[in-house]
Amino acid sequence: MTRRAIILSLFFLFFLLPVSVSANDVYEVDADVLMVREGPSSDSDIIGKLKHGDRVSVFNESYGWYQTYFGGEKGWVASQYLVGTTDSNSENVDTNEEINITKENVRIRSGPGTNYRMIGSASLGDTYPLVETSGNWVKVELFSGNSGWIASWLTSKQTGSSSAESKDTVSNQSSDQAKGDLQGKTIILDPGHGGIDPGAIGMGGVFEKDLTLQVADDIATALRNAGAHVLLTRSDDRYVSLQQRVHISNAYNTDLFLSLHFNAMNSSAINGTSVHYYGEDSRQLAYQMQNDVSDHAGLTNRGVMQDGYYVLRNNQHQALLLELGFITNPHDLLTIQTQDYQVGLAKGITQGLVEYLQ
Numbered sequence: 059m060t061r062r063a064i065i066l067s068l069f070f071l072f073f074l075l076p077v078s079v080s081a082n083d084v085y086e087v088d089a090d091v092l093m094v095r096e097g098p099s100s101d102s103d104i105i106g107k108l109k110h111g112d113r114v115s116v117f118n119e120s121y122g123w124y125q126t127y128f129g130g131e132k133g134w135v136a137s138q139y140l141v142g143t144t145d146s147n148s149e150n151v152d153t154n155e156e157i158n159i160t161k162e163n164v165r166i167r168s169g170p171g172t173n174y175r176m177i178g179s180a181s182l183g184d185t186y187p188l189v190e191t192s193g194n195w196v197k198v199e200l201f202s203g204n205s206g207w208i209a210s211w212l213t214s215k216q217t218g219s220s221s222a223e224s225k226d227t228v229s230n231q232s233s234d235q236a237k238g239d240l241q242g243k244t245i246i247l248d249p250g251h252g253g254i255d256p257g258a259i260g261m262g263g264v265f266e267k268d269l270t271l272q273v274a275d276d277i278a279t280a281l282r283n284a285g286a287h288v289l290l291t292r293s294d295d296r297y298v299s300l301q302q303r304v305h306i307s308n309a310y311n312t313d314l315f316l317s318l319h320f321n322a323m324n325s326s327a328i329n330g331t332s333v334h335y336y337g338e339d340s341r342q343l344a345y346q347m348q349n350d351v352s353d354h355a356g357l358t359n360r361g362v363m364q365d366g367y368y369v370l371r372n373n374q375h376q377a378l379l380l381e382l383g384f385i386t387n388p389h390d391l392l393t394i395q396t397q398d399y400q401v402g403l404a405k406g407i408t409q410g411l412v413e414y415l416q
């Protein structure tokens with residue numbers, strides 16, 4: 059059957075049969091744009107948008123509205139724009155096959171896509187029985203007996219009889235460390251401030267502009283090692299206007315613009331990292347990025363915030379601004395200046411983007 063025929067028949071089934079929603083039913087969006095709302099009503103506030111072909115995991119129903127997860131939060135969508143996906147794009151496989159995890163800290167999700175909620179994590183070398191595959195995602199049986207989905211590019215497959223061969227694949231892939239996973243992606247790194255603009259001034263006279271350049275350097279190296287095309291808005295201590303920074307992003311086919319900053323406060327007690335976004339299209343990535351930053355930086359997680367910063371507001375591409383710690387807090391400042399923090403942060407951001415930018 060063609061994909062279109064499958065979708066059409068599911069579409070009719072959907073209307074002819076009484077619809078019963080069980081936990082974690084997966085549906086596909088069958089509209090160009092589908093608003094995600096705070097409540098089950100078209101008067102309710104919009105918290106995001108889904109596009110044609112996006113998949114959602116439904117766990118609740120109310121008067122023709124389905125409740126799902128969007129960017130880590132609960133939201134509602136009108137059910138008439140969703141079609142069931144039962145086996146339409148998935149393939150049941152030989153249950154003898156096992157999935158090997160080839161990266162550290164791999165996310166396990168409730169459905170086959172990065173828009174699904176994270177339900178656990180797997181470590182390098184873990185092995186799980188394969189249940190089924192769907193697109194670039196594999197469904198595995200977890201130790202708890204439940205199942206979860208993992209991005210297939212973070213795994214390798216092995217059958218019971220050829221484990222030696224698969225182990226070779228695992229070691230090759232881990233020594234390459236995500237090489238090629240960001241191939242074809244253009245990422246603009248924007249080290250905040252510079253030249254006559256020192257940015258925040260921290261304890262002991264540390265300048266924000268110097269720290270942003272240091273972390274940008276580590277992040278650029280890690281992203282390039284993963285195959286990304288990385289551009290910096292500045293690579294030395296010079297003044298670059300906000301207009302010029304945005305112009306660089308808009309001049310390229312940018313997949314992500316990442317502005318790097320450190321924070322300051324008149325109270326030395328305030329500490330931690332935060333991720334800022336403006337456009338709705340960057341919201342989901344903001345949540346993912348804050349997880350990656352807080353997992354690897356080891357500083358307090360201050361969360362995700364929507365802000366109209368110039369470099370975000372005027373950007374035509376996905377754009378985030380990271381506040382990577384307070385240089386007016388003694389603990390944050392000491393941590394920020396360590397190699398562990400800078401390399402760990404670069405690794406965390408790169409792993410997150412490998413998963414998100416597919």
Ligand SMILES: [Zn+2]
Pocket residue numbers: 250251257258266318319320
């Ligand atoms: Zn700044």
